[in-house]
Amino acid sequence: MNDVDARMDRLRRAARYRYQQLVDSEIERGSLDPDEVREERRLLQARDVGQHARALIEEAERRGTFEGNPYHGKRLPGNDGHHDPDWWIKAKIEREEITGIAPPALALRKEDAELDEHLDALSAEADVRDVLEDFNARVKEARRQLLGGPPVVTPLREVDDEITRWRDRREARLASDARAAAERAAAFGDRPRRWWRRRR
Structure with missing residues:
Protein backbone atom coordinates (compact mmCIF):
# COMPACT_ATOMS: atom_id res chain seq x y z
CA MET A 1 0.00 0.00 0.00
CA GLY A 64 -45.80 -9.96 -2.97
CA THR A 65 -44.74 -6.31 -2.76
CA PHE A 66 -44.73 -5.95 -6.54
CA GLU A 67 -48.16 -7.53 -7.12
CA GLY A 68 -50.25 -5.34 -9.40
CA ASN A 69 -47.29 -3.21 -10.49
CA PRO A 70 -47.77 -2.67 -14.25
CA TYR A 71 -44.01 -2.27 -14.81
CA HIS A 72 -42.97 -5.42 -12.92
CA GLY A 73 -40.33 -7.19 -15.02
CA LYS A 74 -40.62 -4.63 -17.83
CA ARG A 75 -38.52 -1.74 -19.00
CA LEU A 76 -39.73 1.64 -17.76
CA PRO A 77 -41.70 3.55 -20.42
CA GLY A 78 -39.69 6.08 -22.40
CA ASN A 79 -36.42 4.38 -21.46
CA ASP A 80 -34.66 3.78 -24.76
CA GLY A 81 -31.34 2.83 -23.24
CA HIS A 82 -30.32 6.38 -22.31
CA HIS A 83 -30.51 7.38 -18.66
CA ASP A 84 -32.79 10.35 -18.08
CA PRO A 85 -32.83 11.41 -14.43
CA ASP A 86 -36.05 13.41 -14.97
CA TRP A 87 -38.06 10.53 -16.50
CA TRP A 88 -40.42 10.24 -13.55
CA ILE A 89 -41.38 13.92 -13.40
CA LYS A 90 -41.84 14.05 -17.19
CA ALA A 91 -44.12 11.01 -17.01
CA LYS A 92 -46.15 12.51 -14.14
CA ILE A 93 -46.56 15.84 -15.93
CA GLU A 94 -47.69 14.08 -19.10
CA ARG A 95 -49.94 11.55 -17.31
CA GLU A 96 -51.71 14.14 -15.16
CA GLU A 97 -51.57 16.93 -17.77
CA ILE A 98 -50.00 19.32 -15.26
CA THR A 99 -49.42 22.80 -16.65
CA GLY A 100 -47.64 25.85 -15.33
CA ILE A 101 -45.02 24.10 -13.16
CA ALA A 102 -42.92 22.22 -15.68
CA PRO A 103 -39.28 23.21 -16.13
CA PRO A 104 -38.92 25.71 -18.98
CA ALA A 105 -37.25 23.11 -21.22
CA LEU A 106 -40.25 20.76 -20.99
CA ALA A 107 -42.88 23.49 -21.17
CA LEU A 108 -41.27 25.01 -24.29
CA ARG A 109 -40.92 21.59 -25.93
CA LYS A 110 -44.63 20.92 -25.42
CA GLU A 111 -45.57 24.41 -26.62
CA ASP A 112 -43.37 23.96 -29.70
CA ALA A 113 -45.21 20.74 -30.58
CA GLU A 114 -48.60 22.52 -30.37
CA LEU A 115 -47.52 25.88 -31.84
CA ASP A 116 -48.72 25.31 -35.43
CA GLU A 117 -52.18 24.38 -34.19
CA HIS A 118 -52.26 27.49 -32.01
CA LEU A 119 -51.15 29.70 -34.92
CA ASP A 120 -53.80 28.20 -37.22
CA ALA A 121 -56.49 29.37 -34.80
CA LEU A 122 -55.39 32.99 -35.33
CA SER A 123 -56.86 35.05 -38.16
CA ALA A 124 -54.54 38.09 -38.29
CA GLU A 125 -50.94 37.99 -39.50
CA ALA A 126 -49.91 40.56 -36.86
CA ASP A 127 -51.16 38.22 -34.12
CA VAL A 128 -49.18 35.34 -35.61
CA ARG A 129 -46.04 37.50 -35.68
CA ASP A 130 -46.57 38.56 -32.04
CA VAL A 131 -46.99 34.94 -30.88
CA LEU A 132 -43.85 33.81 -32.75
CA GLU A 133 -41.74 36.68 -31.43
CA ASP A 134 -42.94 36.03 -27.88
CA PHE A 135 -42.15 32.30 -28.26
CA ASN A 136 -38.64 33.04 -29.55
CA ALA A 137 -38.00 35.52 -26.71
CA ARG A 138 -39.00 32.92 -24.10
CA VAL A 139 -36.76 30.26 -25.72
CA LYS A 140 -33.80 32.68 -25.63
CA GLU A 141 -34.52 33.60 -22.01
CA ALA A 142 -34.77 29.93 -20.98
CA ARG A 143 -31.41 29.22 -22.64
CA ARG A 144 -29.81 32.04 -20.63
CA GLN A 145 -31.18 30.81 -17.29
CA LEU A 146 -28.99 28.50 -15.25
CA LEU A 147 -31.74 27.08 -13.03
CA GLY A 148 -30.87 23.42 -13.53
CA GLY A 149 -33.18 20.83 -15.00
CA PRO A 150 -33.07 19.48 -18.52
CA PRO A 151 -31.33 21.54 -21.22
CA VAL A 152 -33.40 23.72 -23.54
CA VAL A 153 -33.22 22.09 -26.97
CA THR A 154 -36.31 23.75 -28.47
CA PRO A 155 -35.30 25.51 -31.70
CA LEU A 156 -36.17 29.12 -32.45
CA ARG A 157 -38.84 29.69 -35.08
CA GLU A 158 -37.92 31.75 -38.16
CA VAL A 159 -40.76 34.29 -38.05
CA ASP A 160 -41.05 35.08 -41.78
CA ASP A 161 -40.87 31.40 -42.79
CA GLU A 162 -43.49 30.49 -40.18
CA ILE A 163 -45.80 33.25 -41.42
CA THR A 164 -45.43 31.96 -44.99
CA ARG A 165 -46.30 28.44 -43.82
CA TRP A 166 -49.23 29.84 -41.79
CA ARG A 167 -50.54 31.63 -44.95
CA ASP A 168 -50.17 28.45 -47.02
CA ARG A 169 -52.04 26.37 -44.44
CA ARG A 170 -54.74 29.04 -44.17
CA GLU A 171 -55.22 29.24 -47.95
CA ALA A 172 -55.39 25.43 -48.18
CA ARG A 173 -57.98 25.40 -45.38
CA LEU A 174 -60.08 28.14 -47.05
CA ALA A 175 -59.90 26.33 -50.40
CA SER A 176 -60.96 23.08 -48.72
CA ASP A 177 -63.87 24.86 -47.00
CA ALA A 178 -64.92 26.43 -50.32
CA ARG A 179 -64.84 23.02 -52.06
CA ALA A 180 -66.91 21.48 -49.26
CA ALA A 181 -69.45 24.33 -49.51
CA ALA A 182 -69.65 23.90 -53.31
CA GLU A 183 -70.20 20.16 -52.92
CA ARG A 184 -72.96 20.77 -50.39
CA ALA A 185 -74.58 23.31 -52.71
CA ALA A 186 -74.42 20.84 -55.60
CA ALA A 187 -75.98 18.14 -53.47
CA PHE A 188 -78.97 20.38 -52.60
CA GLY A 189 -79.37 21.93 -56.03
CA ASP A 190 -78.19 25.23 -57.47
CA ARG A 191 -80.95 27.31 -55.92
CA PRO A 192 -80.67 28.18 -52.27
CA ARG A 193 -83.38 26.69 -50.09
CA ARG A 194 -86.12 29.00 -48.90
CA TRP A 195 -86.89 28.64 -45.28
CA TRP A 196 -90.08 30.71 -45.49
CA ARG A 197 -92.95 30.87 -47.86
CA ARG A 198 -95.14 33.77 -48.75
CA ARG A 199 -98.71 33.57 -47.62
CA ARG A 200 -101.34 34.34 -50.19
Whole structure:
Protein backbone atom coordinates (compact mmCIF):
# COMPACT_ATOMS: atom_id res chain seq x y z
CA MET A 1 0.00 0.00 0.00
CA ASN A 2 1.52 3.32 -1.03
CA ASP A 3 1.25 6.65 0.80
CA VAL A 4 -1.76 7.86 -1.20
CA ASP A 5 -3.74 4.65 -0.55
CA ALA A 6 -2.85 4.75 3.16
CA ARG A 7 -3.96 8.38 3.40
CA MET A 8 -7.24 7.64 1.58
CA ASP A 9 -7.86 4.69 3.89
CA ARG A 10 -7.36 6.92 6.96
CA LEU A 11 -9.75 9.53 5.49
CA ARG A 12 -12.40 6.86 4.85
CA ARG A 13 -12.13 5.53 8.39
CA ALA A 14 -12.39 9.07 9.80
CA ALA A 15 -15.45 9.79 7.64
CA ARG A 16 -17.11 6.55 8.75
CA TYR A 17 -16.42 7.42 12.39
CA ARG A 18 -17.91 10.93 12.01
CA TYR A 19 -20.92 9.47 10.19
CA GLN A 20 -21.37 6.89 12.97
CA GLN A 21 -21.28 9.61 15.64
CA LEU A 22 -23.80 11.73 13.75
CA VAL A 23 -26.18 8.79 13.26
CA ASP A 24 -25.94 7.75 16.90
CA SER A 25 -26.76 11.27 18.08
CA GLU A 26 -29.75 11.43 15.69
CA ILE A 27 -31.04 8.08 16.99
CA GLU A 28 -30.80 9.36 20.57
CA ARG A 29 -32.79 12.46 19.65
CA GLY A 30 -35.41 10.24 18.03
CA SER A 31 -35.19 11.71 14.53
CA LEU A 32 -33.92 8.46 12.96
CA ASP A 33 -35.51 5.01 13.04
CA PRO A 34 -33.00 2.49 14.47
CA ASP A 35 -34.28 -0.30 12.20
CA GLU A 36 -33.67 1.80 9.09
CA VAL A 37 -30.19 2.70 10.35
CA ARG A 38 -29.38 -0.97 10.94
CA GLU A 39 -30.49 -1.82 7.40
CA GLU A 40 -28.42 1.04 5.96
CA ARG A 41 -25.34 -0.09 7.90
CA ARG A 42 -25.82 -3.63 6.66
CA LEU A 43 -26.01 -2.31 3.09
CA LEU A 44 -22.88 -0.16 3.54
CA GLN A 45 -20.96 -3.16 4.87
CA ALA A 46 -22.04 -5.48 2.05
CA ARG A 47 -19.17 -6.34 -0.24
CA ASP A 48 -21.31 -6.59 -3.33
CA VAL A 49 -24.03 -3.93 -3.20
CA GLY A 50 -25.59 -5.21 -6.45
CA GLN A 51 -25.95 -8.72 -5.02
CA HIS A 52 -27.45 -7.29 -1.83
CA ALA A 53 -29.96 -5.23 -3.86
CA ARG A 54 -30.95 -8.31 -5.91
CA ALA A 55 -31.50 -10.27 -2.68
CA LEU A 56 -33.75 -7.49 -1.32
CA ILE A 57 -35.75 -7.44 -4.58
CA GLU A 58 -36.19 -11.23 -4.51
CA GLU A 59 -37.33 -11.06 -0.89
CA ALA A 60 -39.87 -8.32 -1.79
CA GLU A 61 -41.13 -10.45 -4.70
CA ARG A 62 -41.69 -13.40 -2.35
CA ARG A 63 -43.68 -11.13 -0.01
CA GLY A 64 -45.80 -9.96 -2.97
CA THR A 65 -44.74 -6.31 -2.76
CA PHE A 66 -44.73 -5.95 -6.54
CA GLU A 67 -48.16 -7.53 -7.12
CA GLY A 68 -50.25 -5.34 -9.40
CA ASN A 69 -47.29 -3.21 -10.49
CA PRO A 70 -47.77 -2.67 -14.25
CA TYR A 71 -44.01 -2.27 -14.81
CA HIS A 72 -42.97 -5.42 -12.92
CA GLY A 73 -40.33 -7.19 -15.02
CA LYS A 74 -40.62 -4.63 -17.83
CA ARG A 75 -38.52 -1.74 -19.00
CA LEU A 76 -39.73 1.64 -17.76
CA PRO A 77 -41.70 3.55 -20.42
CA GLY A 78 -39.69 6.08 -22.40
CA ASN A 79 -36.42 4.38 -21.46
CA ASP A 80 -34.66 3.78 -24.76
CA GLY A 81 -31.34 2.83 -23.24
CA HIS A 82 -30.32 6.38 -22.31
CA HIS A 83 -30.51 7.38 -18.66
CA ASP A 84 -32.79 10.35 -18.08
CA PRO A 85 -32.83 11.41 -14.43
CA ASP A 86 -36.05 13.41 -14.97
CA TRP A 87 -38.06 10.53 -16.50
CA TRP A 88 -40.42 10.24 -13.55
CA ILE A 89 -41.38 13.92 -13.40
CA LYS A 90 -41.84 14.05 -17.19
CA ALA A 91 -44.12 11.01 -17.01
CA LYS A 92 -46.15 12.51 -14.14
CA ILE A 93 -46.56 15.84 -15.93
CA GLU A 94 -47.69 14.08 -19.10
CA ARG A 95 -49.94 11.55 -17.31
CA GLU A 96 -51.71 14.14 -15.16
CA GLU A 97 -51.57 16.93 -17.77
CA ILE A 98 -50.00 19.32 -15.26
CA THR A 99 -49.42 22.80 -16.65
CA GLY A 100 -47.64 25.85 -15.33
CA ILE A 101 -45.02 24.10 -13.16
CA ALA A 102 -42.92 22.22 -15.68
CA PRO A 103 -39.28 23.21 -16.13
CA PRO A 104 -38.92 25.71 -18.98
CA ALA A 105 -37.25 23.11 -21.22
CA LEU A 106 -40.25 20.76 -20.99
CA ALA A 107 -42.88 23.49 -21.17
CA LEU A 108 -41.27 25.01 -24.29
CA ARG A 109 -40.92 21.59 -25.93
CA LYS A 110 -44.63 20.92 -25.42
CA GLU A 111 -45.57 24.41 -26.62
CA ASP A 112 -43.37 23.96 -29.70
CA ALA A 113 -45.21 20.74 -30.58
CA GLU A 114 -48.60 22.52 -30.37
CA LEU A 115 -47.52 25.88 -31.84
CA ASP A 116 -48.72 25.31 -35.43
CA GLU A 117 -52.18 24.38 -34.19
CA HIS A 118 -52.26 27.49 -32.01
CA LEU A 119 -51.15 29.70 -34.92
CA ASP A 120 -53.80 28.20 -37.22
CA ALA A 121 -56.49 29.37 -34.80
CA LEU A 122 -55.39 32.99 -35.33
CA SER A 123 -56.86 35.05 -38.16
CA ALA A 124 -54.54 38.09 -38.29
CA GLU A 125 -50.94 37.99 -39.50
CA ALA A 126 -49.91 40.56 -36.86
CA ASP A 127 -51.16 38.22 -34.12
CA VAL A 128 -49.18 35.34 -35.61
CA ARG A 129 -46.04 37.50 -35.68
CA ASP A 130 -46.57 38.56 -32.04
CA VAL A 131 -46.99 34.94 -30.88
CA LEU A 132 -43.85 33.81 -32.75
CA GLU A 133 -41.74 36.68 -31.43
CA ASP A 134 -42.94 36.03 -27.88
CA PHE A 135 -42.15 32.30 -28.26
CA ASN A 136 -38.64 33.04 -29.55
CA ALA A 137 -38.00 35.52 -26.71
CA ARG A 138 -39.00 32.92 -24.10
CA VAL A 139 -36.76 30.26 -25.72
CA LYS A 140 -33.80 32.68 -25.63
CA GLU A 141 -34.52 33.60 -22.01
CA ALA A 142 -34.77 29.93 -20.98
CA ARG A 143 -31.41 29.22 -22.64
CA ARG A 144 -29.81 32.04 -20.63
CA GLN A 145 -31.18 30.81 -17.29
CA LEU A 146 -28.99 28.50 -15.25
CA LEU A 147 -31.74 27.08 -13.03
CA GLY A 148 -30.87 23.42 -13.53
CA GLY A 149 -33.18 20.83 -15.00
CA PRO A 150 -33.07 19.48 -18.52
CA PRO A 151 -31.33 21.54 -21.22
CA VAL A 152 -33.40 23.72 -23.54
CA VAL A 153 -33.22 22.09 -26.97
CA THR A 154 -36.31 23.75 -28.47
CA PRO A 155 -35.30 25.51 -31.70
CA LEU A 156 -36.17 29.12 -32.45
CA ARG A 157 -38.84 29.69 -35.08
CA GLU A 158 -37.92 31.75 -38.16
CA VAL A 159 -40.76 34.29 -38.05
CA ASP A 160 -41.05 35.08 -41.78
CA ASP A 161 -40.87 31.40 -42.79
CA GLU A 162 -43.49 30.49 -40.18
CA ILE A 163 -45.80 33.25 -41.42
CA THR A 164 -45.43 31.96 -44.99
CA ARG A 165 -46.30 28.44 -43.82
CA TRP A 166 -49.23 29.84 -41.79
CA ARG A 167 -50.54 31.63 -44.95
CA ASP A 168 -50.17 28.45 -47.02
CA ARG A 169 -52.04 26.37 -44.44
CA ARG A 170 -54.74 29.04 -44.17
CA GLU A 171 -55.22 29.24 -47.95
CA ALA A 172 -55.39 25.43 -48.18
CA ARG A 173 -57.98 25.40 -45.38
CA LEU A 174 -60.08 28.14 -47.05
CA ALA A 175 -59.90 26.33 -50.40
CA SER A 176 -60.96 23.08 -48.72
CA ASP A 177 -63.87 24.86 -47.00
CA ALA A 178 -64.92 26.43 -50.32
CA ARG A 179 -64.84 23.02 -52.06
CA ALA A 180 -66.91 21.48 -49.26
CA ALA A 181 -69.45 24.33 -49.51
CA ALA A 182 -69.65 23.90 -53.31
CA GLU A 183 -70.20 20.16 -52.92
CA ARG A 184 -72.96 20.77 -50.39
CA ALA A 185 -74.58 23.31 -52.71
CA ALA A 186 -74.42 20.84 -55.60
CA ALA A 187 -75.98 18.14 -53.47
CA PHE A 188 -78.97 20.38 -52.60
CA GLY A 189 -79.37 21.93 -56.03
CA ASP A 190 -78.19 25.23 -57.47
CA ARG A 191 -80.95 27.31 -55.92
CA PRO A 192 -80.67 28.18 -52.27
CA ARG A 193 -83.38 26.69 -50.09
CA ARG A 194 -86.12 29.00 -48.90
CA TRP A 195 -86.89 28.64 -45.28
CA TRP A 196 -90.08 30.71 -45.49
CA ARG A 197 -92.95 30.87 -47.86
CA ARG A 198 -95.14 33.77 -48.75
CA ARG A 199 -98.71 33.57 -47.62
CA ARG A 200 -101.34 34.34 -50.19
